[in-house]
Amino acid sequence: MISDHLYIGLMSGTSIDAVDAVAVTFNSNGIELIHSHSEPIPQDLKQQILDLCHPHKDSVQLLGETDHRLGRLYAKTSLSLLDKAQLKASQITAIGCHGQTIRHAAPSEGNIPFSLQIGDANILATETGIPVVADFRRKDMALGGQGAPLVPAFHHYAFADAKINRVIVNIGGISNISILPIDGACGGFDTGPGNVLMDLWSQTHLGTSYDHNGDWAASGETHQALLQQMKRCDFFSQSAPKSTGRELFNQHWLNSQLTRFSELAPQDIQATLLSLTADSISEAILELDIPVNEVYICGGGAYNNALMVKLSKQLPKVMTTEPLGIAPSLVEGCAFAWLAKQRLNHQCGNLAEVTGAKRQTILGAIYLP
Ligand SMILES: Nc1ncnc2c1ncn2[C@@H]1O[C@H](COP(=O)(O)OP(=O)(O)O)[C@@H](O)[C@H]1O
Ligand SMILES: [Mg+2]
Secondary structure, three states: OOOOOEEEEEEOOOOOOEEEEEEEEEEOOEEEEEEEEEEEOOHHHHHHHHHHOOOOOOOHHHHHHHHHHHHHHHHHHHHHHHHHHOOOHHHEEEEEEOOEEEEEEOOOOOOOOEEEEEOOHHHHHHHHOOOEEEOOOHHHHHOOOOOOOOOHHHHHHHHOOOOOOEEEEEEOOEEEEEEEOOOOOOEEEEEEEOOHHHHHHHHHHOOOOOOHHHHHHHOOOOOHHHHHHHHOOHHHHOOOOOOOOOOOOOHHHHHHHHHHHOOOOHHHHHHHHHHHHHHHHHHHHHOOOOOOOEEEEEOHHHHOHHHHHHHHHHOOOEEEOHHHOOOHHHHHHHHHHHHHHHHHOOOOOOOHHHHOOOOOOOOOEEEOO
């Protein structure tokens, strides 16, 4: 029976493909998925978000308008989910909404750190009639943390095992890992590009927003010299805590990497970008100081067959999160439903050992309808 512990989680990540929504309940057995809904982000809104991600194309007017449009899209997504699940707004305790990142400046020497997620939570709360928890990252950053990744604490709650060292890999636009050793600890960090570079190259050469199943990449050959050059990017050798985004891995980065390789066939470049994603994930996992027994993949990258095949060759026991009970595309939405629950229960959401914050803390601000 559905109790009063129902939450909605909303996620829209760096890929800017869709708003992924879940309705879940929490009980003594853990998290239970009730329903899900994915609402595509319209192309013109995606372009607005991309412009905001670009330091020379952003403006306060564009920021305000996009914040409003995203708030309305989040509300529409939540209402469609309620409709599909045949749930009433009054049954939902809260919506956890990540928001759309338009800039992430991780703390590093010489910069002023900040992370900006937009999508007006006031609109989301008033249009749905449901309290919203949003703005999850900035409290962690106020405490000196990266503000990212935030999903490891949820992965620990949902997927840790007392007998098996597990790693959860979330392959969205950017990829991050959560390390779940049997001793109950939890680590994690961003490993670098997930799908973002492959998506950019597919858009340029296929005119599609992504390479379906990785078929195009599979038709090409990895170019070793290009791969090695890309792997020399400083981010990969930095030690954790670390986080990244479109500020680094973007069209400009890709263009600069390709200047000496303009003669390569486009499908070989795609194969090489796939290898970069696979290698940076695999190497991060193989360099851990625990023997990893199982690797579970979530995020849209779990649907890229060529990427899954490559990861399976490089790592022990690779599978999607499906056998753990949550479809790969829904894990992040579940994480933000859980973070909303943590906020309402006055429990911590971040892990200081993951983000580098001074301490663990309660994350998120509450917006009432
Ligand atoms: N069938 C598929 N084949 C290949 N790639 C896919 C497939 N489905 C999703 N993806 C990839 O996953 C991305 C979306 O992943 P997602 O987890 O939503 O990332 P984000 O959190 O950054 O939005 C798409 O842009 C695409 O690159
Ligand atoms: Mg997405």
